[in-house]
Amino acid sequence: MIIFQNVSICYPNGTYALTDVNLKIDKGEFVYIVGPSGAGKSSLLKAIYKEVDIKKGQLFMFNRNVTMMKDREIPYLRRQMGVVFQDFRLLSEKNVYDNVAFALRVINTPSREIKKKVLQVLEFVGLQDKIKNYPHQLSGGEQQRVSIARALVNQPSLLVCDEPTGNLDPETSEEIMSLLNKVNLRGTTIVMATHARDIVDRYRHRVIGVKNGKIVRDDVKGGYNNDF
Numbered sequence: 001m002i003i004f005q006n007v008s009i010c011y012p013n014g015t016y017a018l019t020d021v022n023l024k025i026d027k028g029e030f031v032y033i034v035g036p037s038g039a040g041k042s043s044l045l046k047a048i049y050k051e052v053d054i055k056k057g058q059l060f061m062f063n064r065n066v067t068m069m070k071d072r073e074i075p076y077l078r079r080q081m082g083v084v085f086q087d088f089r090l091l092s093e094k095n096v097y098d099n100v101a102f103a104l105r106v107i108n109t110p111s112r113e114i115k116k117k118v119l120q121v122l123e124f125v126g127l128q129d130k131i132k133n134y135p136h137q138l139s140g141g142e143q144q145r146v147s148i149a150r151a152l153v154n155q156p157s158l159l160v161c162d163e164p165t166g167n168l169d170p171e172t173s174e175e176i177m178s179l180l181n182k183v184n185l186r187g188t189t190i191v192m193a194t195h196a197r198d199i200v201d202r203y204r205h206r207v208i209g210v211k212n213g214k215i216v217r218d219d220v221k222g223g224y225n226n227d228f
């Protein structure tokens, strides 16, 4: 599903965030990206959702070479994935229903289909009773559920999560993790950058360690460890 071949990423100011990264992620996998602050975890995710250019190497996604993809093609690629951030990034002036529906409206989905899909996904994340609430009327965990619902409403095969539990207390983080596990069990591939040692140790999945822009470990069902 995702193949990095000797990928390097360099920001406009000359900082190399990834150098010569080789990585293959198969359909259906759940992969943690771990590593110290500034290691390149978010940059690796940004390469996947095409927010940064690839300086060197090749990136293949969904059986396509997307390395030099034209800007106008990027929205079509992004429709095949959902992205979840630490800070939720909800639209504060829209209620739960409209935050989720927005993702479908921008691609001109018929309104009857929007209603069906939005209600289904909100039930899946357990927010069917809060559809009229605004983000400020929700807890952090509920806001993250809305952002997961928004990421999933278009039924993507890939979910990219950048520190999805970074702003949540341990108990709420557990709830979000069990939701993400449920998503993965339905067949969605998940790539998740995290600093949450407890979570990586408790919900065992493949662990990729990044340090100084390089992959330094890749363990099947590994724990967090300190020595990356």
Ligand SMILES: Nc1ncnc2c1ncn2[C@@H]1O[C@H](COP(=O)(O)OP(=O)(O)OP(=O)(O)O)[C@@H](O)[C@H]1O
Binding pocket: 011, 012, 013, 015, 016, 017, 035, 036, 037, 038, 039, 040, 041, 042, 043, 044
């Ligand atoms: N927009 C940018 N412009 C220039 N350099 C950047 C930019 N974004 C990140 N960097 C640099 O790229 C490197 C990798 O950053 P990245 O955000 O990918 O790390 P990270 O592992 O996600 O860190 P954290 O755990 O703190 O979020 C760092 O040296 C960072 O300073």
